Amino acid sequence: MTTTLGLPGTIGACLFDMDGVLTRTATVHAAAWKETFDAFLRRREGPAFRPFDAVADYDEYVDGMPRADGVRSFLASRGITLPEGDPGDPPEKDTVQGLGNRKNALVLQKIKEMGVEAYPGSVRYVEAVRAAGLRTAVVSSSANCHDVLVAAGIDGLFDVRIDGIVAAERKLPGKPHPDTFLAAARALGAAPEQAVVYEDALAGMEAGRAGGFGYVVGVDRAGQAEALRRHGADVVVTDLADLLDDTVPDTTGGGAA
Known part of the structure; x- marks a missing residue:
């Protein structure tokens, strides 16, 4: 009933x-994750770079999760482990917390530019x-x-x-x-x-x-x-x-x- x-x-x-x-x-978050991970993967993988898929990878590994969990989950899917770092790590630092902070900065920027x-x-x-x-x-x-x-x-x-x-x-x-x-x-x-x-x-x-x-x-x-x-x-x-x-x-x- x-x-x-x-x-x-x-x-x-x-x-x-x-x-x-x-x-x-959700699309704003997906775009911010893609920009964050693609920049990191380009630096790490060079010519073998395989981009973050803003649909499949987003749905499977990061959607709905806390930022740090999303970073760990996606990187694990690529066989990558990073130092945890500190919550105050700058966005350019290649740690779990640093990548999470980079993604958050991008989200805030996109929300400010595009509204909600x-x-x-x-x-x-x-x-x-x-x-x-x-x-x-x-x-x-x-x-x-x-x-x-x-x-x-x-x-x-x-x-x-x-x-x-x-x-x-x-x-x-x-x-x-x-x-x-x-x-x-x-x-x-x-x-x-x-x-x-x-x-x-x-x-x-x-x-x-x-x-x-x-x-x-x-x-x-x-x-x-x-x-x-x-x-x-x-x-x-x-x-x-x-x-x-x-x-x-x-x-x-x-x-x-």
Whole structure:
């Protein structure tokens, strides 16, 4: 049984990823990762340079993860290990933290130049969720989450924010671990089975499945619907506004309960 929000009637809390679910920033992140990794790989590999794929590599190795985890994950796929370094490493330093800082500087530059846009369908859906009396949280690995929400004009739509800064302060592991989503559910006073996770990243799907949440919604912005289902989505939509139509089916038989 689903409500007119496309959710089981037992749901009382909604946990939204930000990049790619609420805001059109996933492509900005992908471009920043590509610029960061390509510059590093050119220096390291020379004529054998193989560029970072802003679709396949982004989806598989970095999407949804904290920056340092994304650096380690992608470099491991190329058989590369770097020193960890320090959080204050300059962007030009070839350490895990240095590359992460380079990527962050590029993201901030691109956001400043291009601005931030929220998906209109997502805004409509979150507003409908709140009008129905459900509580809302944004759960993001980004340390820039608050600034992005403010820039997009949607910071007032969420009761709780668990972002990269909060995760670091509380030492919460990032996605695909469920800890940040579980922290958001607790802050909203909901058990995991009473909460729904909205994600566009494969790592986010795995976090939803691992956390035992009541429902996991995959948002397919990149033509990876089947992969989202395999990684734990109960239902996949191309836009959150699709869930305002109560005919949206459960296509997987329950992937995250």
